[in-house]
Amino acid sequence: MPTLRRDPIAGRWVINPDGKEDHPSSLIEMEKLPQKGVCPFCEGNESYTPPEIFALRSKGSEKDGPGWEVRVVPNISPALRVELDLDRRAERMYDLMNAVGAHEVIVETPKHIPNLADLEVWQIKKVIETYKMRISDLKKDKRLRSIFIFKNYGERAGSSPIKHAHSQLIAVSVTPKNLKEELVGAKEYYDYKERCVFCDMIKQELSTEKRLICSNPDFLAIAPFASRFSHEVWILPKKHSVDFEDMSEEGSQNLAFLLKEVLLRLKILLNDPPYNFILHSGPNRTKRREQAWKTLSEDYHWHIEIMPRYTRIDGFEWGTGLYINATTPEQAVTCLRKVKM
Amino acid sequence: MPTLRRDPIAGRWVINPDGKEDHPSSLIEMEKLPQKGVCPFCEGNESYTPPEIFALRSKGSEKDGPGWEVRVVPNISPALRVELDLDRRAERMYDLMNAVGAHEVIVETPKHIPNLADLEVWQIKKVIETYKMRISDLKKDKRLRSIFIFKNYGERAGSSPIKHAHSQLIAVSVTPKNLKEELVGAKEYYDYKERCVFCDMIKQELSTEKRLICSNPDFLAIAPFASRFSHEVWILPKKHSVDFEDMSEEGSQNLAFLLKEVLLRLKILLNDPPYNFILHSGPNRTKRREQAWKTLSEDYHWHIEIMPRYTRIDGFEWGTGLYINATTPEQAVTCLRKVKM
Numbered sequence: 001m002p003t004l005r006r007d008p009i010a011g012r013w014v015i016n017p018d019g020k021e022d023h024p025s026s027l028i029e030m031e032k033l034p035q036k037g038v039c040p041f042c043e044g045n046e047s048y049t050p051p052e053i054f055a056l057r058s059k060g061s062e063k064d065g066p067g068w069e070v071r072v073v074p075n076i077s078p079a080l081r082v083e084l085d086l087d088r089r090a091e092r093m094y095d096l097m098n099a100v101g102a103h104e105v106i107v108e109t110p111k112h113i114p115n116l117a118d119l120e121v122w123q124i125k126k127v128i129e130t131y132k133m134r135i136s137d138l139k140k141d142k143r144l145r146s147i148f149i150f151k152n153y154g155e156r157a158g159s160s161p162i163k164h165a166h167s168q169l170i171a172v173s174v175t176p177k178n179l180k181e182e183l184v185g186a187k188e189y190y191d192y193k194e195r196c197v198f199c200d201m202i203k204q205e206l207s208t209e210k211r212l213i214c215s216n217p218d219f220l221a222i223a224p225f226a227s228r229f230s231h232e233v234w235i236l237p238k239k240h241s242v243d244f245e246d247m248s249e250e251g252s253q254n255l256a257f258l259l260k261e262v263l264l265r266l267k268i269l270l271n272d273p274p275y276n277f278i279l280h281s282g283p284n285r286t287k288r289r290e291q292a293w294k295t296l297s298e299d300y301h302w303h304i305e306i307m308p309r310y311t312r313i314d315g316f317e318w319g320t321g322l323y324i325n326a327t328t329p330e331q332a333v334t335c336l337r338k339v340k341m
Numbered sequence: 342m343p344t345l346r347r348d349p350i351a352g353r354w355v356i357n358p359d360g361k362e363d364h365p366s367s368l369i370e371m372e373k374l375p376q377k378g379v380c381p382f383c384e385g386n387e388s389y390t391p392p393e394i395f396a397l398r399s400k401g402s403e404k405d406g407p408g409w410e411v412r413v414v415p416n417i418s419p420a421l422r423v424e425l426d427l428d429r430r431a432e433r434m435y436d437l438m439n440a441v442g443a444h445e446v447i448v449e450t451p452k453h454i455p456n457l458a459d460l461e462v463w464q465i466k467k468v469i470e471t472y473k474m475r476i477s478d479l480k481k482d483k484r485l486r487s488i489f490i491f492k493n494y495g496e497r498a499g500s501s502p503i504k505h506a507h508s509q510l511i512a513v514s515v516t517p518k519n520l521k522e523e524l525v526g527a528k529e530y531y532d533y534k535e536r537c538v539f540c541d542m543i544k545q546e547l548s549t550e551k552r553l554i555c556s557n558p559d560f561l562a563i564a565p566f567a568s569r570f571s572h573e574v575w576i577l578p579k580k581h582s583v584d585f586e587d588m589s590e591e592g593s594q595n596l597a598f599l600l601k602e603v604l605l606r607l608k609i610l611l612n613d614p615p616y617n618f619i620l621h622s623g624p625n626r627t628k629r630r631e632q633a634w635k636t637l638s639e640d641y642h643w644h645i646e647i648m649p650r651y652t653r654i655d656g657f658e659w660g661t662g663l664y665i666n667a668t669t670p671e672q673a674v675t676c677l678r679k680v681k682m
Binding site for chain 1: 432491527539549661
């Protein structure tokens with residue numbers, strides 16, 4: 001039974017998958033592939049993945065067959081399972097529960113293209129629309145407190161061996177500590193200033209342009225003031241918005257455009273670097289939970305964090321949560337702006 | 342000027358060293374070495390490091406010459422500098438200050454031995470005694486709020502190219518968020534239970550032995566209940582103690598013995614894995630600070646966290662602070678106990 005265990009001191013949660021020792025990032029049982037070099041994510045190879053959860057398909061095409069634009073399948077070795085009961089319990093002083101949740105793979109294109117940066121804008125928009133639909137669907141299950149979409153590109157960023165553009169979704173029955181920190185931080189700022197901390201940041205960055213990489217009517221991309229990683233980039237909606245899935249279709253189009261621009265600038269400047277991105281969006285709210293969080297969560301503001309992973313992270317960063325970053329965001333922005341597109 | 346910048350949402354701090362783009366883990370300017378293969382940390386090569394801060398030396402031996410057992414030198418490209426003024430200030434909505442602090446390298450042996458696990462117990466005791474002395478000395482500077490000692494062993498753990506056993510010390514003018522979380526967590530537990538959370542954990546682990554690896558009169562080594570990494574190990578003093586540097590000399594001896602045993606068990610079981618270890622000890626306290634932390638810090642309990650780094654950490658863990666660990670601590674302990682020493 002996969003479990004979620006809570007550290008009694010720091011309060012962080014750890015998922016222990018089913019006792020199998022393979023890392024859940026291994027998206028597919030490679031040995032089941034008919035031969036090396038066959039990509040299970042390419043159109044026509046649908047039988048090499050578990051049955052699809054969702055797909056954007058052309059009319060008349062059949063489930064688990066060709067004819068799709070974006071396809072969502074369960075992770076072959078999921079870290080979490082949706083069919084379990086939560087069963088919150090104690091082991092003497094410790095707290096644990098069953099690892100209820102979802103662990104999905106979003107295949108971003110039927111073509112064998114490794115980097116999301118190289119997809120057409122209309123295709124990236126389809127990916128974004130898929131993200132929205134999966135989040136909306138999963139939020140119906142109120143046990144699932146937070147839903148994350150993330151991408152590991154390149155080996156140093158923890159990518160699976162499948163070099164075909166894909167992202168992952170994890171929905172989980174706890175509020176992980178980094179999200180809780182952001183919720184609490186945004187709340188404290190709001191209480192003190194009566195303004196959203198993200199909105200204030202956006203206004204300052206648009207006005208000084210010191211850390212602004214690019215923008216369009218709906219979104220902006222900045223190098224955050226306290227960047228943890230060299231060339232870290234955040235993309236934020238200009239207008240206050242808690243939940244990613246509330247974005248309009250026009251918003252998806254503008255986000256696709258900006259996301260492609262940022263990923264291409266990083267790719268050209270840093271020679272196709274490994275990177276992670278992660279979508280931070282509003283949690284799945286209930287009254288009881290908002291009371292526990294001492295917030296209405298309306299102070300939160302969704303955003304995407306993109307972290308190039310060509311520099312090393314060592315024991316100090318892990319152990320302390322204090323980062324050492326040799327590139328200032330201002331240096332990064334100067335270089336990222338100069339990239340010829 | 343190296344700076345410390347605060348993220349306005351999550352409250353985490355980032356160190357921006359002096360604008361040089363080399364990673365501060367590069368302990369030495371390699372190009373200054375007379376030839377490849379000369380180790381700047383070996384006895385006789387003292388001139389290839391900056392002048393020593395401290396050394397345990399035989400009587401009559403000269404500073405920066407041979408005749409030492411443990412030697413402490415400044416990091417050649419320090420992330421922090423002790424000679425600066427703090428100069429806390431704002432950049433409009435953001436907070437920053439000068440990166441006041443210390444960044445030192447502790448060379449653990451005059452001999453060219455890569456892994457601390459392979460040193461004699463008496464030598465490891467000297468290393469521990471050196472840690473105590475450096476911490477005591479740095480705590481005199483009340484600007485330095487927290488002092489960490491950590492080790493990166495092996496390339497995947499972020500080690501420098503110098504394959505000679507060494508650890509690093511960072512003293513910094515902020516309380517990094519992982520330490521703050523632990524201080525707050527220990528305080529909340531104390532407020533609710535009127536007991537130290539670490540002491541409770543120690544009692545439970547000694548009584549059930551489910552996650553106990555080994556112990557001696559003063560210390561125990563456990564796989565923590567919510568292990569983030571496969572085969573993660575914590576070493577804790579059995580008796581409640583806030584500050585590492587308060588340990589007696591007999592304590593140092595017993596810690597050296599247990600630390601060697603744990604590192605050897607990991608080395609044999611996992612085939613000389615890369616690992617990080619980090620010492621979590623009580624912060625440098627002042628009345629004002631304890632008021633801000635809403636704690637007397639007396640609820641804290643120092644410990645060493647050892648994290649083997651042979652499994653991959655990807656974007657999900659980074660982005661959320663929620664970990665996926667395919668090895669349960671009970672599985673890890675079963676294997677670690679069976680190792681033939």
